[in-house]
Amino acid sequence: MAPRAYWKGSLKLSLVTCPIALYPASTQAEKTHFHQINTKTGHRLKQQMVDEQSGRVVDKGRKGRGYELSKGRYVEIDENELDAVKLESTHTIEIDDFVPAEDIDERYLDKPYYVVPNGKAGADAFVVIRDAMKRKDKVALARVVLSNREHVIALKPLGKGLLGTTLRYPYELRDEDDYFDDIPSPRVSKDMVDLAAHILDTKASKFDPHKFKDKYENALKALVKRKAAGKTIEVPEEKEEESNVIDLMDALKQSLGRKRVGKATKGRKRATAHPRRKRRAA
Incomplete structure (x- = not known):
């Protein structure tokens, strides 16, 4: 059964519009997750919101949003006030530009989504846009609002659908010079x-993600299985690090x-x- 759509709206290219839906292309569901528990009773723990000054638990109805103007001084922003900054991209992904895929710096790539037509009514328009992008071998740049934030999203054909990847803004990237300037040039x-x-x-090969093995995840599942079976978990001794002083x-x-x-x-x-x-x- 397909998961619920993460976002529904319209894809717009000039005067051509079609209804679409976005689905997350990645998932963390298969990873091993732990809950916080009471080691005395074995019961699961629940987190509570606590006032940092009084130390008292705050009811959910008293929880709000605040922007820190200065140390300890906040301006409160109501949920309905955030509606004042809602943009057209809240319900429409409007394509602004088409660029070559190689022009996109990989550091800007964020989260992938599958883009599909939402219903049969707009399927023709969806296929026309998809196939035109295939023919020109271009990536579309558009804007979309996800989780109350506007993102730039790159769209490119993938099989019968589109792959949409949200992009980071320049202010979200750190300057590489801060890290690379001190690298020596011997x-x-x-x-x-x-x-x-x-x-x-000698090590050249083709990219095959099926070769990727999450060794830590596999070891973690084995550990949980052993522990659930009542077996003792022994921590291996740490190996001494080898010297890095070598002849290159x-x-x-x-x-x-x-x-x-x-x-x-x-x-x-x-x-x-x-x-x-x-x-x-x-």
Whole structure:
């Protein structure tokens, strides 16, 4: 059964409009989640809102929104007052621009959504917009309001539908210079770079997300299963960290040698599995 739509509205390209729905393309449902419990009774705990000055529990009806103007001084904003800043993009995703996909800096990519036509009435318009984008190999940039916030969203064809990815605003990204400026620029030999590039070639493959294995998640599920079965959980001793003082060229050569040994072993296995037939004596 398909999940409920996260957002419903219209997709608009100039004068062409069609009803659409957005569904989250990612989920955390399969991850192992823990609840806070009372270790004495085994009962689940509930969180309460507490006034930081008086320490008293605050009823849900007294909970509101406040923006901190200065330390400890807030201006209260009512829910109905937020309606004053509602935008057209609350119910309509209007396409503003079309850009090449490679122009979008990956740091701006945020959350993915599946975009589908909402009902058969606007399916024709949806398919026309989707196929026009396929033909031009372009990504659409539009605006949408999600969780009371306006986001820029990038739309591109994906199978029979569209993939919508919300984008971060420039003010949400940190300046890379604050982190990269202190990286030294040592002179390294061309031989080292060539050797490293050769190692990269030996590890070349195609992107396949099915190869990704969440080792921590699998270990966590195994731990919970063992604990539920009444078995003792033993914490392994921490291994001593190896020294980072190495000869770079020697490490590169050893890395390449290890790869060659692995290939040679596979070759010997194949040769053993399919030995050549001896020729009969004349």
